[in-house]
Amino acid sequence: MPELPEVETVVRTLEKRIQGQEILAVHIRWPGVIEGQSPEEFARRLTHQHFRVFHRRGKYLLFDLDRDMLVVHLRMEGKFYVDDPGKPLDRHMHVLFDLGNGRQLRYHDVRKFGRMSLLPLDTDLTHFHDLGPEPWDEGFNAGYVYRMAHSRRQPLKSLLLDQSFVAGIGNIYADEILFACQLRPGRASRRLTHAQAARLVAETQRILSEAIRAGGTTIRTYTSSLGVSGRFQLQCMVHEQKFCRVCGSPIHCRRIGGRSSYYCPHCQK
DNA sequence: ACACTGACCTGCGAGC
DNA sequence: TGCTCGCAGGTCAGTG
Numbered sequence: 001m002p003e004l005p006e007v008e009t010v011v012r013t014l015e016k017r018i019q020g021q022e023i024l025a026v027h028i029r030w031p032g033v034i035e036g037q038s039p040e041e042f043a044r045r046l047t048h049q050h051f052r053v054f055h056r057r058g059k060y061l062l063f064d065l066d067r068d069m070l071v072v073h074l075r076m077e078g079k080f081y082v083d084d085p086g087k088p089l090d091r092h093m094h095v096l097f098d099l100g101n102g103r104q105l106r107y108h109d110v111r112k113f114g115r116m117s118l119l120p121l122d123t124d125l126t127h128f129h130d131l132g133p134e135p136w137d138e139g140f141n142a143g144y145v146y147r148m149a150h151s152r153r154q155p156l157k158s159l160l161l162d163q164s165f166v167a168g169i170g171n172i173y174a175d176e177i178l179f180a181c182q183l184r185p186g187r188a189s190r191r192l193t194h195a196q197a198a199r200l201v202a203e204t205q206r207i208l209s210e211a212i213r214a215g216g217t218t219i220r221t222y223t224s225s226l227g228v229s230g231r232f233q234l235q236c237m238v239h240e241q242k243f244c245r246v247c248g249s250p251i252h253c254r255r256i257g258g259r260s261s262y263y264c265p266h267c268q269k
Numbered sequence: 270a271c272a273c274t275g276a277c278c279t280g281c282g283a284g285c
Numbered sequence: 286t287g288c289t290c291g292c293a294g295g296t297c298a299g300t301g
Contacts, residue, residue, distance in 0.1 A: 001293085001294060001295075002295095003295095032277095032278095059295075073295080073296085074295095075277095075294080075295050075296075076278085076279095076293080076294055076295065077278095077279090077294095092279090109278095110278085110279055110280070111277085111278045111279050111280085111293095111294090112277080112278050112279075113277065113278060113279095113294085113295070113296085114295095115296095129296090152271080152272090153271080153272080154271095154272075158272090161295090163295085163296085170294080170295070171293095171294065171295085257272095257273085258273080258274075258294090259293095259294070260292085260293080260294090271301105272300105272301090273299105273300085273301085274298105274299085274300080274301100275297105275298090275299085275300100276296105276297090276298085276299100277295105277296095277297095279293100280292105280293095281291105281292090281293095282290105282291095282292090283289105283290090283291090283292105284288105284289090284290090284291105285287105285288085285289090285290105
């Protein structure tokens with residue numbers, strides 16, 4: 001499931017592959033993926049625009065075109081491919097973009113959770129979808145984390161998954177960040193100390209940076225699009241592990257905030 | 270106002 | 286072997 005590092009990898013890969021390409025036509029095979037307007041209107045507006053600038057906000061992919069911004073959320077299993085138009089389509093290939101260079105950008109999504117829409121080019125992304133700061137924003141600092149943690153009555157795991165707290169973290173990296181901080185996912189947010197808040201900022205930035213450098217991850221079934229398989233070298237320390245890679249204790253798994261959460265009861269307090 | 274639950278989807282693996 | 290059931294999880298609407 002794509003989280004911030006996987007989305008970043010997809011954006012950078014697509015930038016290399018299709019930047020500057022004109023959209024000649026759009027074919028929508030499953031209309032539910034289009035939000036905010038009819039599929040016909042969506043296709044009509046995209047036609048003859050070019051892919052100009054590639055960026056990301058949280059887990060959203062953002063493509064600046066000539067007149068509109070194409071916004072895509074991959075949710076659980078959304079993937080992009082750049083293929084020869086003659087290549088056979090499977091039943092999960094939902095949107096096809098014919099490109100000026102004769103190739104086809106293809107959106108694939110087994111579970112149909114992903115969405116795409118068009119927004120004005122000048123849309124302010126600061127509070128886009130109520131997203132909080134990016135992990136490297138100045139605003140994401142120890143003081144902010146401490147204040148936010150103490151303003152809620154939620155476990156730490158739920159806080160990390162809250163996109164209005166910090167943008168881009170999903171279930172897997174949340175577990176990994178908390179392991180690196182030696183904090184249990186079920187620990188009450190309001191028990192966080194200043195020192196722990198500072199460490200949370202540092203470990204979040206470190207883990208996400210390393211994952212981006214490794215090209216995302218293949219944790220579980222997700223491989224980032226385009227045959228670019230993530231090779232997240234630092235691997236999961238706890239998520240879906242049986243034994244702690246530090247102390248060897250059995251890893252516990254319990255549901256916190258409705259999500260399966262993995263932690264080492266010996267290393268995490 | 271905050272926090273939790275279910276819906277959206279499909280594939281897969283466990284259990285009978 | 287074949288069926289049913291539960292689970293995977295990001296986001297948002299709905300509920301308490």
